[in-house]
Amino acid sequence: xxxxxxxxxxxxxxxxxxxxxxxxxxxxxxxxxxxxxxxxxxxxxxxxxxxxxxxxxxxxxxxxxxxxxxxxxxxxxxxxxxxxxxxxxxxxxxxxxxxxxxxxxxxxxxxxxxxxxxxxxxxxxxxxxxxxxxxxxxxxxxxxxxxxxxxxxxxxxxxxxxxxxxxxxxxxxxxxxxxxxxxxxxxxxxxxxxxxxxxxxxxxxxxxxxxxxxxxxxxxxxxxxxxxxxxxxxxxxxxxx
Amino acid sequence: xxxxxxxxxxxxxxxxxxxxxxxxxxxxxxxxxxxxxxxxxxxxxxxxxxxxxxxxxxxxxxxxxxxxxxxxxxxxxxxxxxxxxxxxxxxxxxxxxxxxxxxxxxxxxxxxxxxxxxxxxxxxxxxxxxxxxxxxxxxxxxxxxxxxxxxxxxxxxxxxxxxxxxxxxxxxxxxxxxxxxxxxxxxxxxxxxxxxxxxxxxxxxxxxxxxxxxxxxxxxxxxxxxxxxxxxxxxxxxxxxxxxxxxxxxxxx
Numbered sequence: 001x002x003x004x005x006x007x008x009x010x011x012x013x014x015x016x017x018x019x020x021x022x023x024x025x026x027x028x029x030x031x032x033x034x035x036x037x038x039x040x041x042x043x044x045x046x047x048x049x050x051x052x053x054x055x056x057x058x059x060x061x062x063x064x065x066x067x068x069x070x071x072x073x074x075x076x077x078x079x080x081x082x083x084x085x086x087x088x089x090x091x092x093x094x095x096x097x098x099x100x101x102x103x104x105x106x107x108x109x110x111x112x113x114x115x116x117x118x119x120x121x122x123x124x125x126x127x128x129x130x131x132x133x134x135x136x137x138x139x140x141x142x143x144x145x146x147x148x149x150x151x152x153x154x155x156x157x158x159x160x161x162x163x164x165x166x167x168x169x170x171x172x173x174x175x176x177x178x179x180x181x182x183x184x185x186x187x188x189x190x191x192x193x194x195x196x197x198x199x200x201x202x203x204x205x206x207x208x209x210x211x212x213x214x215x216x217x218x219x220x221x222x223x224x225x226x227x228x229x230x231x232x233x234x235x236x237x238x239x240x241x
Numbered sequence: 242x243x244x245x246x247x248x249x250x251x252x253x254x255x256x257x258x259x260x261x262x263x264x265x266x267x268x269x270x271x272x273x274x275x276x277x278x279x280x281x282x283x284x285x286x287x288x289x290x291x292x293x294x295x296x297x298x299x300x301x302x303x304x305x306x307x308x309x310x311x312x313x314x315x316x317x318x319x320x321x322x323x324x325x326x327x328x329x330x331x332x333x334x335x336x337x338x339x340x341x342x343x344x345x346x347x348x349x350x351x352x353x354x355x356x357x358x359x360x361x362x363x364x365x366x367x368x369x370x371x372x373x374x375x376x377x378x379x380x381x382x383x384x385x386x387x388x389x390x391x392x393x394x395x396x397x398x399x400x401x402x403x404x405x406x407x408x409x410x411x412x413x414x415x416x417x418x419x420x421x422x423x424x425x426x427x428x429x430x431x432x433x434x435x436x437x438x439x440x441x442x443x444x445x446x447x448x449x450x451x452x453x454x455x456x457x458x459x460x461x462x463x464x465x466x467x468x469x470x471x472x473x474x475x476x477x478x479x480x481x482x483x484x485x486x487x488x489x490x491x492x493x494x
Contacts, residue, residue: 050331052493072333080331086324088250090257095250102246103332131257151332 001064003028003155003185004049008058011044011209018044020209021058026202028063028154031177031186033200035193035233041209042189043083046157049187050080063154079153083160085140089133093124093143096132100150118146122176138169145176155185162195174198193230203229207237243334247342255312255350265312265354269305270361273297276426277365291428294371298362299381299452300425302355303445306389307416309351310396311409313343317400318408321488330493336486344393351389355382359456374458381455384467387474388448394477401485419445444473 004026011019019041026032034042047053049060051071060067062074088096097118101111119128122142127135132143141161148156158177162170170192177199180186190196196203197217204214213223213236224232255261273294280292290296320326329339359378366373395415399408420426422436423445429437440446450466 052327052331054494075331075333078331080328082324082328084324086328088254088325090254091250095253099246099250100332102249103243103329103334105242105333147328 001028002026002061003030003063004032004187005061006045006049006058007060009045009048009055009060010057011041011048011053012056017209019048019055022209022211024204024211024214026185026187028185029182030201031181031188031199033196033203034187034189034206035191035196035203036189036206037191037237040206042206043159044209045206046080046159046187046189049155050078050157051075052080076151077154078157079148079151079155080157081141081144081148081159081161083163085137085144087132087140087143087147090131092131093128093135093139094119096143096147097150100147104151114150118150121179122146136169138165138172141165141169141173142176145173149180153184155187156180158186158188160189160191162190162192170195193228193233197229205233205236212236243338244341244345247329247334247338248345251316251342252346252349254316255346258312261312261350264308265305265350266357268308269301269354269358272304273301273358273361273365276301277369281369291426294362294366294369295373295457296453298359298366298373298378299456300423300449301362302358302381302385302452303388303423303448304420304425305354305358306351306385306392306448307412307419309347309354309389310392310399310415311412312350313347313393313396314400314408314412315405317343317397318403318405321401322405327492330489336482336489339489340397340482340485343397344390347393347396348389351393352382352386355385355389374456377456377458380458381452384451384455384463385448387467387470388444388451391444391448391470391474391477394474394481398477398481398484401481401488418443419448422446423449425449444470447473 002025006022006024009019009022022045034045036042048055049062049067051067051074054068062077065073065077067074088099091099094115097115098111101114106114119125124142127139132140135143145161162173165173188199202216203220205212213220215223217229220229220232221227224235226232226235276292276297277294283289359382363373363378399411403411422440422443424440429440429446447466447469451463451470454463
């Protein structure tokens with residue numbers, strides 16, 4: 001069974017096609033990066049895979065469950081950290097975690113256990129009683145990813161998790177993502193080529209809603225005839241311009 | 242469980258906002274004291290009792306509930322503006338969880354606000370030497386339950402339909418209309434004509450009547466006014482649930 005499978009997945013908004021006949025398969029435990037310039041269709045693809053929007057045509061599956069017809073099942077299998085750091089600003093870090101434990105129906109005992117585990121896993125001891133709204137960008141991102149993991153997802157979607165972070169915070173985030181690698185399926189969207197190169201097992205390059213190329217770094221390099229992901233990306237998306 | 246988790250969050254969001262104390266408690270209580278002072282300046286021979294604490298207490302309790310509406314509206318509109326609600330859509334949360342999550346904490350806060358308003362009214366009555374029935378105030382607090390639900394639903398409806406910028410403006414209009422047409426600051430029955438007809442056609446007049454009649458332990462006409470507030474509460478709740486569900490479905494289209 002694939003962690004993710006899409007078959008001719010398409011999303012149209014009036015006359016604009018945001019995602020055009022996307023066909024990808026992602027293996028369980030794989031870290032798969034979606035690269036593309038702004039408006040390439042990465043976030044729309046993630047929204048369809050997390051049941052946040054309906055495809056115009058085509059199908060998508062999470063662990064074999066259809067995102068359209070089995071959305072309640074799919075929602076139990078996925079976790080998402082959106083581009084904007086979506087946390088409850090007036091709640092503390094601990095309260096945010098406890099709220100998500102409640103949403104996933106955890107018992108009091110499990111809530112305490114999960115909260116302690118997450119605080120320790122993400123080294124958030126110093127900020128655990130701080131309100132989320134007062135946290136720095138890096139801490140907010142960390143909390144956002146923590147919340148995405150509370151439902152013990154089989155598939156985790158990280159939509160530009162390091163956007164706007166300083167270099168140290170980015171490296172810290174990489175460490176977290178690396179620690180999760182292999183345990184769950186991860187879809188990562190990013191604008192940073194070094195990030196995808198460093199973390200991803202396979203990479204899909206999107207432009208104008210279409211998957212232009214898909215493969216490992218070596219495969220993309222040989223396909224484009226260029227060295228390095230950035231050069232390959234420019235060649236594939238821009239046609240060498 | 243999901244409902245409880247979301248309710249706790251909404252409760253904390255509201256009580257941690259300093260503005261909620263100013264508007265939901267401070268402002269109605271200040272109005273209570275100010276209007277009592279104004280009442281002292283009104284010559285007795287005018288026969289005007291609208292600002293006397295026994296008339297004022299129930300009306301101010303209804304007035305205070307309009308600010309609960311404002312905060313529900315602001316919370317719902319803010320949630321919709323950010324990515325937080327969208328993120329929750331990707332969890333097992335259902336529309337019913339959200340609706341109960343917004344309503345339940347607001348209802349608790351509304352009940353608490355009403356109790357505090359009546360407690361302060363009781364204290365004011367000791368100074369003004371106007372008798373207030375404790376039993377009447379307790380009955381008024383319970384009789385206002387449908388009105389509480391009505392204002393919370395109105396807040397949820399406005400917060401769901403309008404943006405964070407537009408929704409508070411709309412709520413301000415409802416606050417002004419409800420206090421004006423509801424007869425909070427004057428005796429609506431004395432206006433007559435079209436104005437009274439409009440007042441009676443809207444729910445606010447009946448809410449104020451329910452609070453005033455119950456606090457005075459006067460039961461003539463109470464049942465009719467109470468029933469009307471129940472019907473309005475049911476209508477607004479149905480509308481809020483329907484609109485929230487439609488909007489949620491539209492958000493994930």
